Amino acid sequence: MPTDERLTGSRREPLGPVSRVPMREQEPAVRTSNFAEVPFGYSDEEARIEANRCLGCRKAPCVAACPVAVPIPTFISQISDGAFAAAARTIRQANSLPAICGRVCPQEDQCEKECLRGRRGEALAIGHLERFAADWERRGGRIEAPARKPETGRRIAVAGSGPAGLTAASELAKEGCSVVVFEALHELGGVLTYGIPEFRLPKAIVRQEIADLEALGVKFVRNFVVGRTETVDRLLGPDGFEALFIGTGAGLPAFLGIPGESAIGVYSANEYLTRSNLMKAYQAGASTPILCGRRVVTVGGGNVAMDAARTALRLGAEVSTIVYRRGEAEMPARAEEVRHAREEGVVFRTLANPVAVIEDGEGFVRGLTCLQMELGEPDASGRRSPKPVPGSEFEVDCDIVVVAIGNRPNPLISSTTPDIRVSAKGTILANPADGRTSRPRVYAGGDIVTGAATVIRAMGAGKAAARSILEDLAGTR
Amino acid sequence: MSQILRKEKLAPDIFRMRLSAPLIAASRHPGQFVILRATPDGERIPLTIADACSEAGWIEVIVQVAGAGTMRLSRLRQGDSVADLVGPLGQPTRIKRYGRCIGIAGGVGIAPLYPIAQALKAAGNSVTIILGARSRDKIILRSEIEGWADEVLLATEDGSAGRKGLVSDVFLDLARQGRTFERAVVIGPAAMMRAVSKLTLGQGIPTVVSLNPIMIDGTGLCGGCRVEVDGKIKFACVDGPEFEAEGIDWEPFMRRLRSYQDFERQTRERESCRLMNA
Numbered sequence: 165m166p167t168d169e170r171l172t173g174s175r176r177e178p179l180g181p182v183s184r185v186p187m188r189e190q191e192p193a194v195r196t197s198n199f200a201e202v203p204f205g206y207s208d209e210e211a212r213i214e215a216n217r218c219l220g221c222r223k224a225p226c227v228a229a230c231p232v233a234v235p236i237p238t239f240i241s242q243i244s245d246g247a248f249a250a251a252a253r254t255i256r257q258a259n260s261l262p263a264i265c266g267r268v269c270p271q272e273d274q275c276e277k278e279c280l281r282g283r284r285g286e287a288l289a290i291g292h293l294e295r296f297a298a299d300w301e302r303r304g305g306r307i308e309a310p311a312r313k314p315e316t317g318r319r320i321a322v323a324g325s326g327p328a329g330l331t332a333a334s335e336l337a338k339e340g341c342s343v344v345v346f347e348a349l350h351e352l353g354g355v356l357t358y359g360i361p362e363f364r365l366p367k368a369i370v371r372q373e374i375a376d377l378e379a380l381g382v383k384f385v386r387n388f389v390v391g392r393t394e395t396v397d398r399l400l401g402p403d404g405f406e407a408l409f410i411g412t413g414a415g416l417p418a419f420l421g422i423p424g425e426s427a428i429g430v431y432s433a434n435e436y437l438t439r440s441n442l443m444k445a446y447q448a449g450a451s452t453p454i455l456c457g458r459r460v461v462t463v464g465g466g467n468v469a470m471d472a473a474r475t476a477l478r479l480g481a482e483v484s485t486i487v488y489r490r491g492e493a494e495m496p497a498r499a500e501e502v503r504h505a506r507e508e509g510v511v512f513r514t515l516a517n518p519v520a521v522i523e524d525g526e527g528f529v530r531g532l533t534c535l536q537m538e539l540g541e542p543d544a545s546g547r548r549s550p551k552p553v554p555g556s557e558f559e560v561d562c563d564i565v566v567v568a569i570g571n572r573p574n575p576l577i578s579s580t581t582p583d584i585r586v587s588a589k590g591t592i593l594a595n596p597a598d599g600r601t602s603r604p605r606v607y608a609g610g611d612i613v614t615g616a617a618t619v620i621r622a623m624g625a626g627k628a629a630a631r632s633i634l635e636d637l638a639g640t641r
Numbered sequence: 642m643s644q645i646l647r648k649e650k651l652a653p654d655i656f657r658m659r660l661s662a663p664l665i666a667a668s669r670h671p672g673q674f675v676i677l678r679a680t681p682d683g684e685r686i687p688l689t690i691a692d693a694c695s696e697a698g699w700i701e702v703i704v705q706v707a708g709a710g711t712m713r714l715s716r717l718r719q720g721d722s723v724a725d726l727v728g729p730l731g732q733p734t735r736i737k738r739y740g741r742c743i744g745i746a747g748g749v750g751i752a753p754l755y756p757i758a759q760a761l762k763a764a765g766n767s768v769t770i771i772l773g774a775r776s777r778d779k780i781i782l783r784s785e786i787e788g789w790a791d792e793v794l795l796a797t798e799d800g801s802a803g804r805k806g807l808v809s810d811v812f813l814d815l816a817r818q819g820r821t822f823e824r825a826v827v828i829g830p831a832a833m834m835r836a837v838s839k840l841t842l843g844q845g846i847p848t849v850v851s852l853n854p855i856m857i858d859g860t861g862l863c864g865g866c867r868v869e870v871d872g873k874i875k876f877a878c879v880d881g882p883e884f885e886a887e888g889i890d891w892e893p894f895m896r897r898l899r900s901y902q903d904f905e906r907q908t909r910e911r912e913s914c915r916l917m918n919a
Contacts, residue, residue, distance in 0.1 A: 348860045350678060350685075350725040358862070387727035389860060393664050417864040419874055426869065426893035428900045435863035443684070443857065451684040451710060452857070453904035527896040574861050575879060 182285025185214040187292050192507040196477040199362040199446060202504060208248070211296040214289050215244035217281060225278035226290060231624030232331075234258045236275055236290055243293055249308075252301035255294055256310055260334035260377065261327065261623065263302060263369045264356060266295025269620045270498050302372055309379045313340035318637055321346065321405040323390035323577065326354020327619040328411030328610030330374070331626030332633075333382045339634055342381070344405070346388040348576075351442060354413055356619070358442040359434070361471050363478065364501075367441075391580035400605055406640075407605045407633045410584075410592060411626060414611035415574030419567055420463065424521030429455055429529035433464070433472045433568035440475050457564030459483045461532050463518055464568030465495035466616075470502060472566045473510045484510050485560060489517040489537050494547045513560065515539070515550060521565055532560045571616050584608075591615055599629025600636075607633055643677070643726040646699055648719045651781040654706045655749055656715060657691070663698030665690070665728045671756035672734030672851070672883055675702065676859045678725040679714040686710045687856055689753035689882075690729060700728075703752035703781070709908035730859045731882045734760065734849075739824035742766045743815075743846070745808050745837055747773050747829025751782050753851050754828045759789065761824070767791045769815075769822070773808035773829070777801035809837050822846050827886065831895045838886035848886040852877045855900060868894045 188204045189195075195202050206214065218240040226236045234255055242251035255262040271277075271291035279287035318341040322329045325347040333343045351357050353370045378384065390396065390412070399405050417432030419425055431439075436454070439445040443452035460476035462469050465488035476484040486505070488495060492514050495502060506512070515537040522531040536556035543549035573590040585593045585602035592601055592608040599607040609625025611617055647659040665675060674689045688702040706715045717723065734757045744758040751772055762768045768789075773796040774780045780795060780802060787793050795803025796811045804811050808829075825841040825848040827834050834850045841848045856866035859878045866877040871888035875881065 348727065349858060350727070358858075387725050388664075389727060389730065392668065392729055393727070394668060415860065415862045416876070416879075417862075419864070419867070421874070425874075426867065426890075426897060428897060432864035435857065435865045438857055438863050444682075451682060451908070453901045453908075455900070527893075527899070576860060579879075 180213075180217045182281075184217065184286045184289040184292075185210045187289070192509070195363065196474075196508050199478055201366050202363050205299050206292055206296045208246075208300075211243050211248075211293060212246060215240045215293055218244070218288050219280055221280055225280070226275040226288075229274045229278040230258075231274065231620045232259050232627055234275075234294070239297060240288070240290070240293060243297060248297060248300045249304070251297040253308060253310075255297055259294075259623070260310075260331055261373050262294055263298035264327070264365060264373055265620055265623070266291055266293075266298055267365050267369075268360060268618075269294075270618055272499060274620070302369070309376065310338055312338055312380060315342070316340040318342065319344075319405045320633060321390075321399050321408045322411065323408065324348075324354055324411040324413055324610075324612075325352040325374070325384060326356060326411060326413050326610065326622065328413075328612075328622035328626040329354065329409065330377060331623040332409045332411060332607075332609070332630045333626075334377055334380065335627050335630035336633060337377070337380045337382045339630075341634075342383075344383045344385060346390050346393075347384065347386050348389045348412075349442065350386055352384055352386065354411075358438045359468070359471070361437065361441055361475050363474065364471065389576060391577040396577065396581040396584070396606065406637060407607065409599070409626070409629050409633065410577055410601075410606065410608040410612055411610045411622065412574050412577060412612045413622075414571035414616040415576075416572040417567065418570050418572055420518055420569065422518055422520050424523055424529075425567075427521050427523045427529045427565075428527050429457065429563055430521055430565045430567065431455075433462070433468045433566050434571065436472050436566045437468070437475065440479065446475075446479055454479065455564055456480050457562070459485070459562040460564040460566065461485045461487055461560055461562040462566040462568055463487050463532075464570075465490065465497055465514075466568065466570070467497045467501050469566075469568035470497045470505045470510075472568050474505055474508055476564070476566070477508055477510070481564075485562070486510055486512050486514075487516045487518060487532065487534060487560065488512070488514045489550045490547060491515055491539055494539075516558075516560075517550065517552060518565075519557070522559065529563050529565055530561075532562055532565055534558055534560060571611070573612050573615065589615065594629075596625070597628060598632040599625060600632055605636075642722040642724065644722045645717055645719055648717070651703065652779045655703065655779070655781055656706075657701055657703050658714075659699050659701045660723065660726060661698060662700045662726055662728075663695075665726070666693045666698050666700050667695045669693050669700065669729035670733030671736065671760040672753075673729035673731045674753075674859070674882060675700065675726055675728030676730065676856075677702075677714070677723045677727075679710065679717060679723055681724045683713055683724065684710040685725075685857055685859070686714065687730075687853070687859060687878075689851070691752040691755055693756075703749060705749040707909075708905050709912040712909070712912045727859070730878060732880065734883055736760045736764050738765045740766060741769070741822045742824045742826065743769045743771070743812070743822040743841070744826045745771045745773075745812060745828075745841070747808055747833040747837075748775075748779065749781070750829030750833070750851075751786075754826060755782055755786070757826055757851075758786070761826075762789055762791075766824070769794070771796065771808045771811045772803075773797070773811070773833075775799065808833070809840055812837065812840055816840075816844055825849070826851075831891070831898060834886070835891045835895070842887055849883050850886045850889070851883045852881055852889075852894065854894065854897065
């Protein structure tokens with residue numbers, strides 16, 4: 165096999181190791197009994213070693229693959245020079261939530277996928293380094309608010325304080341707009357707060373990133389349901405806002421539609437995670453309960469399913485099982501999430517499709533009947549579609565079933581605002597490139613437009629919509 | 642934060658709370674609810690808006706002390722604030738001119754029924770109300786309703802007021818007298834709604850009920866409030882809380898209400914200990 169000396173270790177050009185600096189993590193046996201974050205993050209030294217692996221490509225394919233176009237080679241070289249604060253500032257110019265993205269972005273499908281390093285050996289650990297820079301800045305306790313242009317007097321409303329809304333708010337505030345973000349729940353952050361567990365994204369980080377936006381002048385209003393507390397017409401009425409960005413997310417959980425699904429102990433992943441994350445049901449003395457269960461089955465193969473299965477272990481489950489109807493290769497979850505789950509002892513039963521929840525005499529879950537599946541031809545999504553094997557029914561013993569098979573869009577705004585057009589699926593129709601909807605002065609982005617996707621895609625959409633808002637407003641007054 | 646403008650006891654363990662909430666007061670319709678948290682670490686408690694005044698900017702809720710959350714809420718006083726208040730949530734009641742309407746309420750179910758029945762009256766319907774409770778001292782809002790309803794009938798289990806028996810007995814009396822209605826609204830505990838709506842539907846009266854399932858966010862996010870209506874999964878928070886009684890699959894709905902009964906008993910005991918020691 166021919167080897168490329170430049171990449172393999174190299175006499176002539178010492179380009180460093182082919183493998184990335186691994187990130188230290190809590191041991192699996194330890195971490196399943198706490199909710200603390202699993203990876204520890206790089207030390208200064210580790211970060212510099214890893215940053216040194218960057219080839220500094222002139223064309224920087226990594227930047228093109230980033231939905232918010234973070235100037236990656238610039239911040240990496242700043243890290244390798246030890247200019248950590250400068251690196252953080254560089255990221256912040258393009259990405260208002262770096263500590264979050266460094267943790268939950270699927271870098272392996274974006275920037276790191278295009279990294280030339282990845283052709284021979286491992287791609288540069290861009291996500292780890294982004295996290296490092298953001299954490300370093302946060303630990304220093306002195307986060308420099310990005311420059312804010314002079315006040316324009318423009319008033320913009322944002323519905324939803326998840327990744328799309330926070331990003332749109334940040335972009336608009338930097339341009340001197342006065343921005344108010346409305347959140348339906350009693351805590352800010354949307355899916356970052358109610359959905360992603362503490363062990364993957366500590367809430368202190370979410371709060372800090374939101375505090376940074378407040379420092380930038382963004383105002384937040386909690387307990388306000390746009391469409392209900394006030395209608396869109398009213399918000400955009402005289403003396404109201406000049407534009408509205410809708411980033412209300414993919415709210416409504418889908419269910420399997422199988423017998424027994426209303427048994428006690430069947431949760432949507434949203435409910436299970438909301439009880440644990442938002443309502444802190446895992447803490448002793450919490451006012452909101454959660455049924456813990458000894459044997460928990462999570463149905464689904466995405467990141468949310470991994471979050472639920474790993475939460476179950478931390479809530480004391482003896483066995484936590486993922487049931488997924490396709491094969492492991494078809495799982496939409498990030499490889500890292502699957503690895504973490506497996507290390508922690510989550511059992512994977514792939515090619516298994518639930519057909520009924522079994523109840524005990526009292527209405528509680530006792531098990532899940534599944535059918536064995538086999539993979540057939542690729543379907544519309546390009547994944548091989550599963551087909552049931554006749555007569556292959558089997559039972560999985562469990563007392564909790566968590567359904568993590570996706571979400572439908574939240575109808576609250578579209579149902580109260582008839583002139584915002586929606587698709588047959590209920591997603592708001594908005595141009596993906598600029599966020600414009602069928603109604604003037606109303607923009608939308610994130611899961612409410614695309615259906616369930618990623619944090620960074622939602623952020624990209626928030627950023628694009630913010631640009632359109634500024635463009636459209638520039639033509640008025 | 643939302644300030645408690647007034648608090649009054651209506652019956653043992655039942656109180657009415659007036660909260661400052663100008664935006665909710667201005668946008669709410671009969672049939673809708675709010676979610677509040679008494680304290681920053683409290684649970685989210687869904688409560689129907691029993692009354693509201695948009696000019697003065699307040700809403701009223703009626704609370705029956707049942708679990709730890711409502712116990713904590715009951716300890717707040719006039720002038721205090723609740724940590725969180727959000728709304729209005731849920732679909733408004735469909736109000737139109739049906740003709741003769743009958744509202745049947747069990748216990749604190751009169752709180753959600755009150756604004757609905759009032760709106761039906763305002764829309765030109767005649768309104769008969771049947772109020773039921775265990776005993777006379779547990780009947781609430783009676784004088785308020787008598788102010789505008791065409792007819793108010795009472796039922797108490799011990800016979801201390803009105804007919805001795807259940808609201809269903811009063812309804813059957815009316816049916817035997819040949820009284821007919823074009824619309825029934827039945828609100829109370831799940832078992833009562835199930836039993837009474839069976840009777841009203843049996844008399845051919847289209848009947849609506851207001852469901853009170855376990856819910857967290859109230860915006861469609863958690864799906865904990867799901868209920869099967871006409872064979873389809875509906876979320877009480879965004880599709881309801883009112884549903885035509887005919888299509889409701891009561892068995893699983895009532896079962897799910899018991900999901901946390903052990904936890905509720907424990908926290909209630911803990912909370913009442915704190916109350917005793919306070």
